[in-house]
Amino acid sequence: MTPNSNSQRRLRALWLAKGIGGLLCTGFGLSLFGEALLRKGNGQSWFWLGTLCLIVFNFGLCLLFDSHNHQLDWQRQAKLRSPDTEF
Secondary structure, three states: OOHHHHHHHHHHHHHHHHHHHHHHHHHHHHHHHHHHHHHHHOOOOOHHHHHHHHHHHHHHHHHHHHHHHHHHHHHHHHHHHOOOOOO
């Protein structure tokens, strides 16, 4: 097993983990937003839940964008390793 294949596996694992985590956090942040909106409509305390929703939602977006960078690196390494690559 070559070091490049280990690096590719690591990049692919990071891409999958961060992509799935980003989707989960983004969805959970939107769910928290709905709950904060309902609480505000009912006249209940909503500020801290709304703040948490912004944090979770933005963290999910950051994970998604970072996973895309790992995907591009993984694909770039795979293209460099293939013998039919044209430069």
